[in-house]
Amino acid sequence: MTFGQLIPAPARAEATQSSSFVIDAATTLYGGPGTATTERWLRTTLGAALGLPLPGGTEGADNSLSLYVDGSLEPEAYRLTVDADRVEIRGGSGAGVFWGAQTLRQLIGPDAFRRARVRPGAEHPVPAGVVEDAPRFGWRGMMLDVARHFMPKDGVLRYLDLLAAHKLNVFHFHLTDDQGWRVEIKRHPELTETGSWRSRTKWGHRASPLWEERPHGGYYTQDDIREIVAYADSLHIAVVPEIEIPGHSQAAISAYPHLGNTDVVDTGALTVWDTWGVNPNVLAPTEDVLRFYEGVFEEVLDLFPSTFIHVGGDECPKDQWKASATAQARIKELGVEDEKGLQSWFIRHFDSWLTARGRRLIGWDEILEGGLAEGATVSSWRGYRGGIAAAKSGHDVVMCPEQHVYLDHRQDGGPDEPVPIGFVRTLEDVYRFEPVPAELTEEEAAHVIGTQANVWTEVMEHQGRVDYQVFPRLAAFCEVAWRRLPVPAERDYADFERRMAAHYPRLDALGVDYRPPTGPLPRQQRPGVLGRPIEGAPPNV
Numbered sequence: 001m002t003f004g005q006l007i008p009a010p011a012r013a014e015a016t017q018s019s020s021f022v023i024d025a026a027t028t029l030y031g032g033p034g035t036a037t038t039e040r041w042l043r044t045t046l047g048a049a050l051g052l053p054l055p056g057g058t059e060g061a062d063n064s065l066s067l068y069v070d071g072s073l074e075p076e077a078y079r080l081t082v083d084a085d086r087v088e089i090r091g092g093s094g095a096g097v098f099w100g101a102q103t104l105r106q107l108i109g110p111d112a113f114r115r116a117r118v119r120p121g122a123e124h125p126v127p128a129g130v131v132e133d134a135p136r137f138g139w140r141g142m143m144l145d146v147a148r149h150f151m152p153k154d155g156v157l158r159y160l161d162l163l164a165a166h167k168l169n170v171f172h173f174h175l176t177d178d179q180g181w182r183v184e185i186k187r188h189p190e191l192t193e194t195g196s197w198r199s200r201t202k203w204g205h206r207a208s209p210l211w212e213e214r215p216h217g218g219y220y221t222q223d224d225i226r227e228i229v230a231y232a233d234s235l236h237i238a239v240v241p242e243i244e245i246p247g248h249s250q251a252a253i254s255a256y257p258h259l260g261n262t263d264v265v266d267t268g269a270l271t272v273w274d275t276w277g278v279n280p281n282v283l284a285p286t287e288d289v290l291r292f293y294e295g296v297f298e299e300v301l302d303l304f305p306s307t308f309i310h311v312g313g314d315e316c317p318k319d320q321w322k323a324s325a326t327a328q329a330r331i332k333e334l335g336v337e338d339e340k341g342l343q344s345w346f347i348r349h350f351d352s353w354l355t356a357r358g359r360r361l362i363g364w365d366e367i368l369e370g371g372l373a374e375g376a377t378v379s380s381w382r383g384y385r386g387g388i389a390a391a392k393s394g395h396d397v398v399m400c401p402e403q404h405v406y407l408d409h410r411q412d413g414g415p416d417e418p419v420p421i422g423f424v425r426t427l428e429d430v431y432r433f434e435p436v437p438a439e440l441t442e443e444e445a446a447h448v449i450g451t452q453a454n455v456w457t458e459v460m461e462h463q464g465r466v467d468y469q470v471f472p473r474l475a476a477f478c479e480v481a482w483r484r485l486p487v488p489a490e491r492d493y494a495d496f497e498r499r500m501a502a503h504y505p506r507l508d509a510l511g512v513d514y515r516p517p518t519g520p521l522p523r524q525q526r527p528g529v530l531g532r533p534i535e536g537a538p539p540n541v
Helices: 036-050 094-108 153-165 222-234 250-255 287-303 319-323 325-334 339-355 385-392 427-431 463-470 473-482 493-510
Strands: 012-023 028-031 064-069 078-082 086-091 124-133 139-145 170-174 238-245 308-312 360-364 377-380 397-399 448-455
Touching: 028 036, 036 064, 036 094, 036 222, 064 094, 078 094, 086 094, 094 124, 094 153, 139 153, 139 473, 153 170, 153 222, 153 463, 153 493, 170 448, 222 238, 222 287, 238 287, 238 339, 287 308, 287 339, 308 339, 319 325, 319 339, 325 339, 339 360, 377 385, 385 397, 427 473, 427 493, 448 463, 448 473, 463 473, 473 493
Parallel strands: 028 064, 064 086, 139 170, 139 448, 170 238, 238 308, 308 360, 360 377, 377 397, 397 448
Antiparallel strands: 012 124, 078 086, 078 124
């Protein structure tokens, strides 16, 4: 491998001589203070892939890998230096050292991405040179929806590995929705005993006549969550949980009917939803509901150390509140203008509640409606507009507009795309995504703390379908999130495509069931399953 085959491409990479450093059975590994996670990862992951022990060694020894935290570098920056005798990785923090190790892994080649040695006795040369790099954004994320289709714990751990390999550092974990509740809450056991299972599942888009007539579900125990969070931490990834309120809540209401608007609908007759779309059954704006969810969030905070806690806040129809005497009385009592004000009150309550416990609320851009809570951060998904409004008012923003980085949208306009949803978003389209709108001033743009790609799984019934929708586009996204690129029209997509030719073998070694550049394989197709393709270019809103 060469420096010109790295993804994401680094800020600076320079070959210094024609020789290489060869990692072999005698190569030692030295880890300075603050580098323990990378030292352990190199032994357990890289060492296993190459069949090498990487025993502990002394600082600066010949035939060694050495790791250092260097306070002169930015926290996630790194400098990788390779000469014929040794490799040195310096990072501004443990995270920076770890990202440098990901670059080293790419330079070794695809064999470094396997779980065990496949070529006994083979040499593993690393080209001599220097790589200096640092990320553009502190939030480089992917959201995975495990509510629509449950992904077992081992699949989640695997996705954390895939994020780390692409230098992404936030895993947004969408744990609850109308179609399933996926996290154990000990004080409310019916959330998982009842709310984690549905009797059947719509097969394809919600307009499809097809059903999968078998139960679907599952959930993560609290120990599962602790394992996921600890594993992510070892990879320098923050796990941001999402508990949806006040909409997208039918699974919770089916488990505890008093959470719904009981004066409008027979909530006791509701079951976990088996189809897709925007659901009319939303939480009631009562003190009992607030206390219930405070209890939920108390357990969530105990499980997730993340500064940010996502509360959803999107797609909350107001019809039941309009018809509910209880909701109308609450609007009058609070002195808010209308049902949008009621939703704002709901979000503001949990913004204050989380702030008092040292956390920060983040929600989808509908939380702007009725007035944005004082400390809230916005996930701008319906386009740029919500993020622009939030940034201009001094609130932090994570840009994730559906028109650009919703990876459930189809990758090609051809007839063989499986269950085609939304606009065509090709690998090149994702590579040309720009997270920071040009209309923001420098001060306002500083509130764009990062970007993420979102993966909604209504039509992704298993891990292979998730792989197909996510890859290879996540490779393009990771470069957008990591590197300060030229304006979209001036980006060198031909160079990225050339580097992807070296990246596909890495994905193969990792066992990723990506969409081939030539189109879906026969087993990846879903003939006859209805999607919802949208023709034309997406609006730039």
